[in-house]
Amino acid sequence: xxxxxxxxxGLVQPGGSxxxxxxxxxxxxxxxxxxxxxxxxxxxxxxxxxIRSGGSTDYxxxxxxxxxxxxxxxxxxxxxxxxxxKPEDTAVYYCNGGxxxxxxxxxxxxxxxxxxxxxxxxxxx
Numbered sequence: 001x002x003x004x005x006x007x008x009x010g011l012v013q014p015g016g017s018x019x020x021x022x023x024x025x026x027x028x029x030x031x032x033x034x035x036x037x038x039x040x041x042x043x044x045x046x047x048x049x050x051i052r053s054g055g056s057t058d059y060x061x062x063x064x065x066x067x068x069x070x071x072x073x074x075x076x077x078x079x080x081x082x083x084x085x086k087p088e089d090t091a092v093y094y095c096n097g098g099x100x101x102x103x104x105x106x107x108x109x110x111x112x113x114x115x116x117x118x119x120x121x122x123x124x125x
Contacts, residue, residue, distance in 0.1 A: 002026040002113040004095055009119030012085055020080040020119060022095030030073040033101045035109045036080045038091035038121075045094070049080060050101040050109050058103050062088075085123045092118040 008020040020036065035050035049059045049069035057069050068081040078095055096111035 004116035006095055006116050006119040009121045011122045013125050014086060014123055016085050017083045018121060020093055022078045024076045029076040032097040033109055034071055034078040034097050036069060037094045040091040047109055052101055058101055058107060087123045090123050092120050094118045
């Protein structure tokens with residue numbers, strides 16, 4: 001049984017920073033691409049950032065230069081460092097895994113597992 005537990009969200013002012021964590025269990029973690037998604041009210045869930053098992057990364061255009069995804073395979077954990085946060089970053093953030101992270105105009109990752117509870121990020125003054 002795969003379990004994904006996200007944490008680290010909160011309320012932050014515009015320009016602030018947060019670091020999200022996602023602990024995964026029930027999988028051979030370093031066999032998978034891992035990604036962070038977000039879903040804002042009334043919007044579809046979108047892939048924010050992905051990281052391959054070897055460490056290469058891809059990002060949605062809206063977060064490039066502000067967000068950094070990383071992983072610790074020994075701890076079965078993926079992180080999302082979010083800097084210079086904007087009100088439009090407000091959403092529930094989720095992690096998930098996949099087999100392939102597509103780049104460029106095909107940027108996407110098909111999530112393999114059921115979603116965790118997510119962690120709420122609210123950017124507001």
